[in-house]
Amino acid sequence: MNLRFIDWIWHIRGTLPLPAGQSTGEAFARLEGLFGQAGTSHELAGDSLTFSKKDQAAQDKMSVFDSGVLRIEPGAGEQGGKHAAKYGGGPVLRYHLVSRALLFCFLAPLLFLAFAEFNLLRGKLQAPPTAAEKAEQQKKKEKEEAKPLVPLNPIDKFLGAPAPEKPKKDKKDKKPDPDEGKPSPIAGYAFAGIFLVLYVFGRILEDWLARRLFRRKLQGD
Helix, strand or coil: CCHHHCHHHCEEEEEEECCCCCCHHHHHHHHHHHHCCCCEEEEEECCEEEEEECCCCCCCCCCCCCEEEEEEECCCCCCCCCCHHHHCCCCEEEEEEECHHHHHHHHHHHHHHHHHHHHHHHHHHCCCCCHHHHHHHHHHHHHHHHCCCCCCCHHHHHCCCCCCCCCCCCCCCCCCCCCCCCCCCHHHHHHHHHHHHHHHHHHHHHHHHHHHHHHHHHCCC
């Protein structure tokens, strides 16, 4: 199976043009500051910078990424790079970032959907209560209703607190809910929806943030 068709879920790829006149060495000199954080190791070899992170701090601007490769590709004036037409012939930065956090956030909805479906299946397989069980439940209910009310404390009575009243019975008997007591899939669906929104928002946001961060570093901001 070719993972390239699905690895976009947790891989972020992009291309940025280098500022006019900027060399490969100058570009990496400006980008290397991003990889001097605690828990980050990196290696610069020729036109590529490879990094990996472990136990990265939350303050790290690239903490969501666990590894990646940044590569400077030549433009039309240097060996005819494939991005020449799109970026005007100058050298470009091509990056490939990997994030396990995005993968976990993508898998979380699937996990909660599985829980929801499991609860649905349990509910279908769960046998309805027998006549004896219904009679036992009714006896317990009647026993609870027959309990005498606790008298007021003399101090409360002196202070004028109202006497406790028995709960009023509904005039119309409510129809029993056939799904009462059965496992509910609602919580699973709710959490699946929440994590799906988080993934979509995070995937778009992290792509945009990475691109903006590299652009600002290359421009010397």
